[in-house]
Amino acid sequence: TQLLEQSPQFLSIQEGENLTVYCNSSSVFSSLQWYRQEPGEGPVLLVTVVTGGEVKKLKRLTFQFGDARKDSSLHITAAQPGDTGLYLCAGDPNDYKLSFGAGTTVTVRA
Amino acid sequence: DAGITQSPRHKVTETGTPVTLRCHQTENHRYMYWYRQDPGHGLRLIHYSYGVKDTDKGEVSDGYSVSRSKTEDFLLTLESATSSQTSVYFCAISGTGGKGYTFGSGTRLTVV
Numbered sequence: 001t002q003l004l005e006q007s008p009q010f011l012s013i014q015e016g017e018n019l020t021v022y023c024n025s026s027s028v029f030s031s032l033q034w035y036r037q038e039p040g041e042g043p044v045l046l047v048t049v050v051t052g053g054e055v056k057k058l059k060r061l062t063f064q065f066g067d068a069r070k071d072s073s074l075h076i077t078a079a080q081p082g083d084t085g086l087y088l089c090a091g092d093p094n095d096y097k098l099s100f101g102a103g104t105t106v107t108v109r110a
Numbered sequence: 111d112a113g114i115t116q117s118p119r120h121k122v123t124e125t126g127t128p129v130t131l132r133c134h135q136t137e138n139h140r141y142m143y144w145y146r147q148d149p150g151h152g153l154r155l156i157h158y159s160y161g162v163k164d165t166d167k168g169e170v171s172d173g174y175s176v177s178r179s180k181t182e183d184f185l186l187t188l189e190s191a192t193s194s195q196t197s198v199y200f201c202a203i204s205g206t207g208g209k210g211y212t213f214g215s216g217t218r219l220t221v222v
Contacts, residue, residue, distance in 0.1 A: 042213030
């Protein structure tokens with residue numbers, strides 16, 4: 001059983017459309033992180049959210065941490081083919097070991 | 111100028127043989143981790159280290175051992191490889207524990 005549940009598992013959209021990926025848990029986290037992974041490479045950290053209700057923006061990507069610090073979402077506006085990849089959320093239920101969700105594979109078609 | 115490197119990048123080995131994967135960092139980070147990635151399971155923690163000679167088990171540690179004799183090197187050993195250990199293995203480092211991991215590029219291991 002995954003500590004962090006991501007949905008959807010797969011997402012295929014047309015260039016220019018918007019998308020949202022969700023990351024949910026029954027546990028409270030001191031922080032949540034989002035990573036993007038491309039084929040043949042390791043995950044790369046996009047953002048860390050630490051405060052309940054926090055919203056962070058990274059160009060066309062908007063990350064939100066739930067008020068209760070149990071969930072998070074990633075919203076991409078006007079998706080581009082370069083946004084294609086595996087998006088992973090991760091949280092630290094204890095102080096120094098991250099648990100990862102199973103990931104959402106995003107495909108943006110040109 | 112990558113701060114973390116894994117070797118080898120690819121390996122094919124036979125069932126029952128021991129295999130050692132290496133993770134090397136140049137960032138002088140305290141924490142090092144070994145994860146495996148399998149379809150549908152995401153990244154699962156095998157073992158981690160919080161200092162030289164200080165290691166502990168993760169959620170999928172059976173059949174694996176680790177050693178860290180220097181800050182910069184973290185070795186993962188499959189004591190007797192099985193087909194269920196066919197996977198992509200990632201090493202990660204962190205200076206602060208549960209935040210801001212930097213991952214290596216991974217080792218694709220196939221056990222035949």
